[in-house]
Amino acid sequence: MANPLLSFWYRLLTADEHHGSTARTPGQGSHRVDPGARRPPSRWRVPMASSRQASATIFLVMRRMRAPLIVLIVIFAITTLGLTLIPGEDDEGRLFHMGFFDAFYVMSYTASTIGFGEIPYAFTYNQRMWVTISIYVTVVGWAYAIGSLLALIQERSFRQALALQHFSRKVERMREPFLILAGYGRTGELLARSLDALGRRFVVLDRDDSRIDDLYLDPYQADVPGLVGDAGDPGHLAVAGLDHPCCEGVLALTDDDQANLAVAQTVALLRPDLPVIARGVSPAICRRMHAFGTPTVVNPFDRFGDHLRIALRAPASYQLMTWLESGPGARLPRRGAPPSHGHWVMCGYGRFGREVAHDLRAEGLDVTVVEPSDIAQDDPDAVLGDGYEPDVLARAGVARAVGFVAGTDNDITNLSLVAAARRENPDLFVAARQNRAASAPLFAAVDVDSLLVPADVVAHEVYAQLSTPLLWRFLQEVPRRDDDWAAAVIDRLVALCGEHLQAVWKVRLTAAEAPALRRWLGGGGARPRQLLLGDLLRDPDDRDERLPAVPLMLARGRAPGRSGPGDGFVVVPDDDVELRPDDELLLVGRPAARRLLDSTLFADATREYVLNGRHVPASWIWRTLTRRTA
Amino acid sequence: MNLEKVVFGFFVLLAATLNFGFFIGDLGDPELHNSYELYSAVVVNLIATVLKFGDRTQIGAVHLATSLVAVLQLVAAALVWGYFSYVAEAGLSREATASVVSLSGGALVANIVSVVLLVVETVSFHRR
Numbered sequence: 001m002a003n004p005l006l007s008f009w010y011r012l013l014t015a016d017e018h019h020g021s022t023a024r025t026p027g028q029g030s031h032r033v034d035p036g037a038r039r040p041p042s043r044w045r046v047p048m049a050s051s052r053q054a055s056a057t058i059f060l061v062m063r064r065m066r067a068p069l070i071v072l073i074v075i076f077a078i079t080t081l082g083l084t085l086i087p088g089e090d091d092e093g094r095l096f097h098m099g100f101f102d103a104f105y106v107m108s109y110t111a112s113t114i115g116f117g118e119i120p121y122a123f124t125y126n127q128r129m130w131v132t133i134s135i136y137v138t139v140v141g142w143a144y145a146i147g148s149l150l151a152l153i154q155e156r157s158f159r160q161a162l163a164l165q166h167f168s169r170k171v172e173r174m175r176e177p178f179l180i181l182a183g184y185g186r187t188g189e190l191l192a193r194s195l196d197a198l199g200r201r202f203v204v205l206d207r208d209d210s211r212i213d214d215l216y217l218d219p220y221q222a223d224v225p226g227l228v229g230d231a232g233d234p235g236h237l238a239v240a241g242l243d244h245p246c247c248e249g250v251l252a253l254t255d256d257d258q259a260n261l262a263v264a265q266t267v268a269l270l271r272p273d274l275p276v277i278a279r280g281v282s283p284a285i286c287r288r289m290h291a292f293g294t295p296t297v298v299n300p301f302d303r304f305g306d307h308l309r310i311a312l313r314a315p316a317s318y319q320l321m322t323w324l325e326s327g328p329g330a331r332l333p334r335r336g337a338p339p340s341h342g343h344w345v346m347c348g349y350g351r352f353g354r355e356v357a358h359d360l361r362a363e364g365l366d367v368t369v370v371e372p373s374d375i376a377q378d379d380p381d382a383v384l385g386d387g388y389e390p391d392v393l394a395r396a397g398v399a400r401a402v403g404f405v406a407g408t409d410n411d412i413t414n415l416s417l418v419a420a421a422r423r424e425n426p427d428l429f430v431a432a433r434q435n436r437a438a439s440a441p442l443f444a445a446v447d448v449d450s451l452l453v454p455a456d457v458v459a460h461e462v463y464a465q466l467s468t469p470l471l472w473r474f475l476q477e478v479p480r481r482d483d484d485w486a487a488a489v490i491d492r493l494v495a496l497c498g499e500h501l502q503a504v505w506k507v508r509l510t511a512a513e514a515p516a517l518r519r520w521l522g523g524g525g526a527r528p529r530q531l532l533l534g535d536l537l538r539d540p541d542d543r544d545e546r547l548p549a550v551p552l553m554l555a556r557g558r559a560p561g562r563s564g565p566g567d568g569f570v571v572v573p574d575d576d577v578e579l580r581p582d583d584e585l586l587l588v589g590r591p592a593a594r595r596l597l598d599s600t601l602f603a604d605a606t607r608e609y610v611l612n613g614r615h616v617p618a619s620w621i622w623r624t625l626t627r628r629t630a
Numbered sequence: 631m632n633l634e635k636v637v638f639g640f641f642v643l644l645a646a647t648l649n650f651g652f653f654i655g656d657l658g659d660p661e662l663h664n665s666y667e668l669y670s671a672v673v674v675n676l677i678a679t680v681l682k683f684g685d686r687t688q689i690g691a692v693h694l695a696t697s698l699v700a701v702l703q704l705v706a707a708a709l710v711w712g713y714f715s716y717v718a719e720a721g722l723s724r725e726a727t728a729s730v731v732s733l734s735g736g737a738l739v740a741n742i743v744s745v746v747l748l749v750v751e752t753v754s755f756h757r758r
Contacts, residue, residue: 101712
């Protein structure tokens, strides 16, 4: 801050603020505060060093152009001055001195190599010599100036500064809630597509500039600003809108646990009010993430283990969950039937292997681990060796096994393992782990019974948490129900939307989101009117038909006269469930059903027909007229 | 000693002194106002302006602003001078000279502000 007056006011005012806050709450000294009582400031000062750097691009250009411009001015000054001093002759042979204007005019067209000729009179040899020198000198001056400018534009740091400025301007102009996506790998890309389909806005940070180039090539409906930068740097997060009032959350999805931890820490310290969802693979890092605030940590291996347990117990529940998690447009996944009794062989005992072996054993299965290195020594049933060697597989008992997991961190090894195991025992249930997105066609060709793609698991999990809170609650609820129930739900959904998942949306019966319905519910005189779910889901075109939508979940609003959170949930509510004001509904169905239901919620005439079967005029004039005559 | 500061101070001062040299004398007398002085004032002011490019401090911004004002006034003076010497029928009359010199007088004020800023900057630098 170079302005002394400004810095004076700044110091005066900020010092006053500190003084005031300590005076009000004497217990809040700088270090003696217990963390629970710490009052979060309303507005956090996030270091904005990088954004200030961005605004300095123009200064950089000006500073670099100083020397070339001065050289150019000096050359022009000397050559013009020389031309006025050197004596010439007019057309009658008299002594003539060129004026400044003539000299400047001649030098201007000479320097730019245009050359209009000798004016106002033909030059003498003295003058011609001077002009010859001037031509060479001025051309060098121009070349130097233009060359420096072009070099500056080509320079990497300058282009980065321009990109940063462009990015921060775009982020500052965001006027709707947006998410910060740190890391645009396979997970980030999948999630970005789902979020874009939901109409959510987000900005992207990635360390790799080729990923940011891909981001600009990917077809998104909304404009997605992207910046090349390390997400662990608080300055970069600040530029990406960490202290923007519209920022609604941060997703740390890089493939580097340490970087995700850095993001979680930064957000927890600078904006503790923002939710964080972080990907973490190592249990130690996940624990360290939980030490800062309350981030949601998604561990793909842990989740896959949980999914596998659900799949063992209830294949249809698993199928329903994966289908809903995949987002609109997803195909119904195949219902696998993993053998829930017998012997399993697990190849690879890294973090993933440990997790899965633990979960399989917890389900009461008998697991043999095959691992080439000695990290599996603590496991009682470990076989040392490479799983694709026939004798190792024989020792692990593949011939009598029912299930096989190829879970190393190398795709080529996993494919060999699958092939080797199938040769030994063709009836095996085979699960495999796919590490790289590029290997997807190979695994599809091998046709394994269950495929784990860690990137997809994280993307689906985060999508389920972000899309609507109701979907997340529903997914939590599914494993508690039995398999037949899930199969019935799937049958209903397939009968309605076919093999591809259609729109999943939420309806809240509030005055803002369902005005027509609220007027009807609220204005019923002394006795509140009764609204059944089955009545609401009638087709506005023909009320004897049902809307092509399945209600998945009903979250109870507050009953009148009671406070606190809602009364709970009804999973896949029946048609005779009564709806109350402020209830929330999660629906799956065709997009047309959503539009039709919206018209019931918003338009009084439609609502009147759907609920009561009465045709009432929609326009004000006819309504007034019918009221008069009635 | 900082060579950059020497060069900077030199050009800022020289811009003011040349400007003053052209300005002084009877306002309307063409004999007392040499066109070479005006020319050198324009050139030196241009150089001083470019030297002030790219300084991001508050005082640097004011410096640049004063120089831009001075250059604007001097270039206007040079244009008026060129118009009356080459284009106008009457040639460089008393009135024409007066307007050229008064324009350069405006530039002189800006240059003086520039010198004052230079002095303020130097003094506050020593105090720190």
